[in-house]
Amino acid sequence: MSKSQGELARPGRAMLRFLGAAGTVTGSRFLIDTPDSRVLVDCGLFQGRKELRELNWAQFPVDPASIDAIALTHAHIDHCGFLPVLVRDGFKGAVFATQGTAQLCKIVLPDSGHLHEEEARYANRRGYSKHAPALPLYTEADAKQALEHLSHVKYEEPVQLAPGVRAIFRRAGHILGSATIALEIERPKPTTVVFTGDLGRPFHPILSPPAPMPDADFILTESTYGDRLHEDADSIELFANTIRNTAAGGGTVVIPSFAVDRTEVILWHLRRMMESGQVPRIPVFVDSPMALSALAVYRAALAEGGDDIREELHGASEPFDPGMLVEARRVEQSKKINAEGGPAVIVSASGMATGGRVLHHLRRLLPDPKNAVLLVGFQADGTRGRRLLNGEPTLKLFGTFVSVRAQVVNVPGFSVHADQKEIVDWLRTARRAPTTAFVVHGEPESASALRARLDEDFGWTAVVPKYLEQVRLN
Numbered sequence: 001m002s003k004s005q006g007e008l009a010r011p012g013r014a015m016l017r018f019l020g021a022a023g024t025v026t027g028s029r030f031l032i033d034t035p036d037s038r039v040l041v042d043c044g045l046f047q048g049r050k051e052l053r054e055l056n057w058a059q060f061p062v063d064p065a066s067i068d069a070i071a072l073t074h075a076h077i078d079h080c081g082f083l084p085v086l087v088r089d090g091f092k093g094a095v096f097a098t099q100g101t102a103q104l105c106k107i108v109l110p111d112s113g114h115l116h117e118e119e120a121r122y123a124n125r126r127g128y129s130k131h132a133p134a135l136p137l138y139t140e141a142d143a144k145q146a147l148e149h150l151s152h153v154k155y156e157e158p159v160q161l162a163p164g165v166r167a168i169f170r171r172a173g174h175i176l177g178s179a180t181i182a183l184e185i186e187r188p189k190p191t192t193v194v195f196t197g198d199l200g201r202p203f204h205p206i207l208s209p210p211a212p213m214p215d216a217d218f219i220l221t222e223s224t225y226g227d228r229l230h231e232d233a234d235s236i237e238l239f240a241n242t243i244r245n246t247a248a249g250g251g252t253v254v255i256p257s258f259a260v261d262r263t264e265v266i267l268w269h270l271r272r273m274m275e276s277g278q279v280p281r282i283p284v285f286v287d288s289p290m291a292l293s294a295l296a297v298y299r300a301a302l303a304e305g306g307d308d309i310r311e312e313l314h315g316a317s318e319p320f321d322p323g324m325l326v327e328a329r330r331v332e333q334s335k336k337i338n339a340e341g342g343p344a345v346i347v348s349a350s351g352m353a354t355g356g357r358v359l360h361h362l363r364r365l366l367p368d369p370k371n372a373v374l375l376v377g378f379q380a381d382g383t384r385g386r387r388l389l390n391g392e393p394t395l396k397l398f399g400t401f402v403s404v405r406a407q408v409v410n411v412p413g414f415s416v417h418a419d420q421k422e423i424v425d426w427l428r429t430a431r432r433a434p435t436t437a438f439v440v441h442g443e444p445e446s447a448s449a450l451r452a453r454l455d456e457d458f459g460w461t462a463v464v465p466k467y468l469e470q471v472r473l474n
């Protein structure tokens, strides 16, 4: 695609194009074209099924150099992980994000680049890639380059993203720094488009609840759990019981965890459970350098009294250490965990077991029925996490099959995504109906369930958009 595309005549109207997270959870990317500029909200990686992951390799639908600015809702990789590709391929503008998001991007993006390089190296060594040689989607160096473009914004303070487009970031309560973004388009007539990003839950133990929904002409709402309700109390009990029973049998509980936020929420619960005697005091290993770096960012935010931290935790010194926390940063420390045996809890990334150190633990622990795997987050279709959730008897790890004899327990109540009721309750805070609600970030069943609720209960025009669909905003 030629660079001159950025200089082509701008449309007379404002347009929105769904470049991802349409009919699926991942690959959050929404393009706004106005008479004055071109802005991208979120710049995420597609994850999960192979057909989806292949979209990361497809040519980006517009020339990256033609985009004036990018705004990020939060630092999860399916919302920011494609940034290094766009910067490498010519994006020159600023990337607007809250301080928390910027800090976490500094951890997750280089790590993602590093993982892509590792994967390519591993595939080349084993010869199991059909591409020869296998190439990384992007490198750690590309990721570091992308970080240079980050520009901090504050919650609730309007910021000019590009000519004719302002934005207000508001607390989303999903992970540290997460925001809903209200985009205010000036021409041809004032139009507000609200992006929920990922919406948090009112009861996040560390983060303040999401700020109410602002007035919107259009809303793009997430629907990850658009067809489900979280059973919190049951989940917490199931979580505690699994650890107690596994520990009693001398086994190890492995928790594949998203490095950012989920680890903090798990540690917070473990500490409370160990303090109350609900679970015995056993060693808790956090085996993920990225999770530990993120933990440091959370600890600093608590100490500083960050804008989205619950007030009662401002200045809190250490709500995360259950007393026997072992932080495994280096590879030798990670390997030592194997020698220690049970009873123990291992919290390790990645959350859907698509990569990272958790794979080594699964290979070692899955064949023995005295161990357990706790699934605490969303498991996208096509991932190893989903295979475990589905009860598949074997799992492919490092090119070979491993028997799944360990107990696999799903505790969705640990999710940091709002469930259907919580999304609907949040949308209900709108003071007026939007012209259209676009239901995004959901697999088809979840998205259509939420769409139906908005249609039937609110009387809104609600749509599940298609990949690459384009709509007029004014």
Ligand SMILES: [Zn+2]
Pocket: 074, 076, 079, 174, 198
């Ligand atoms: Zn997220």
